[in-house]
Amino acid sequence: MVDFIAMEAWVEFAVRWLHVVTGIAWIGSSFYFIALDLGLHRDRNLASGADGEEWQVHGGGFYHIQKYLVAPERMPEDLVWFKWESYVTWLSGFAMLVLVYYLGAEFYLVDPRVMDLPIWGAILISLLSLSVGWLAYDVLCKSTFGDDNNRLMLFLFVVLVAMAWGYTQVFSGRAALLHLGAFTASIMTANVFFIIMPNQRIVVEDLKNGRIPDPKYGKIAKQRSTHNNYLTLPVLFLMLSNHYPLAFASEYNWIIASLVFLMGVTIRHFFNTMHARKGLPYWTWLVTALLFLAIMWLSTLSLPGESDWDAQAEGPSQRYAEAEGFAEVQDIILGRCSMCHSAEPGWEGLYWAPKGVHLDSAKGIAENAKSIYLQAGLSRAMPPANLSFMEDSERDVIRRWFRAATEG
Secondary structure (H helix, E strand, O other): HHHHHHOOOOOOOHHHHHHHHHHHHHHHHHHHHHHHHHOOEEEOOOOOOOEEHHHHHHHOOOEEEEOOOOOOOOOOOOOOOOOOOHHHHHHHHHHHHHHHHOOOOOHHHOOOOOOOHHHHHHHHHHHHHHHHHHHHHHHHHOOOHHHHHHHHHHHHHHHHHHHHHHHOOHHHHHHHHHHHHHHHHHHHHHHHHHHHHHHHHHHHHHHHHHOOOHHHHHHHHHHHHHHHHHHHHHHHHHHHHHHOOOHHHHOOOOHHHHHHHHHHHHHHHHHHHOOOOOOOOOOHHHHHHHHHHHHHHHHHHOOOOHHOOOOOOHHHHHHHHOOOOHHHHHHHHHOOOOOOOOOOOOOOOOOHHHHOOOOOOHHHHOOOHHHHHHHHHHOOOHHHHHHHOOOHHHHHHHHHHHHHHHHH
């Protein structure tokens, strides 16, 4: 069992690493092509018949790039497709959702104080919300309502706000914001898989068969790519939010998430306007700063109090509280860790517990048993720099306690 716990941690690390690497590749290519498209010179009569061109320099060389509004006259021999970055980012992200939130649902997904759901029910809600969200969005895009892109984007924002509120009524704060990010990222990847790539394949097939492609396919694909461009930054925030309790543990977490979407719009509007050579709308940075100040203010309105953490361990964490050696472990944790990990940290310069982890009660210790084992028992990650001088014998006690709880 001990080896399994370590292996599970390494699997999570590997999948998270893959998720980050492929996410960087996807976001990088997405930002590049949006900037390229906006920056093309379309006022030139090009002999090739292209719609626009741009010269760029990078890595010691010059690049001459041309874009065809619909397609070139004939199919190029070598055509590079950009799709796997998106697919692998979503697949690795879903794998992380399974590893952390589905397999650890009792700790990270379900919060009985929010809604006392069975684990299977919470997972079902998670899966349905991710799929139904894309279907509803796709129907809107294909309807006459979606003909006006500004109107569609505004309505999409309303939907995202509603989803933010809805998730916080069902899941723990940590899981709610993570799911809002997964909901949005699923829309983005589905845009690539179900719309952008099929439309590009239609154009390619027309070229191969000597037909003139219909420009509507490119127009539709560009609309979805634009949506993805504006949604990227909020998704990054939401995916990182689980590391910042001030974002997910606030009573106003759904409002914070909603404001983050607006920040994504203001930031992208600045860069998209700049790339299109339409000026530098610096006012967007003032709006972004004001939105961020509002988020900071909201995050401190309802910090958790001492009463939230003084209950005895119950539910899935009960076995850790009842395992042999728990009383001794509790004394160790209270002496070595609780000066930082408490409702009111005693360590100078700390105003709230790191990562929102409270270890000043039996309940807090039992709920974070796995993390304590990995961070202080199996490794020396905690306490940081061993500032509280945890002894090797105390780490042995933590390991024996965890083994007793998991192998007994």
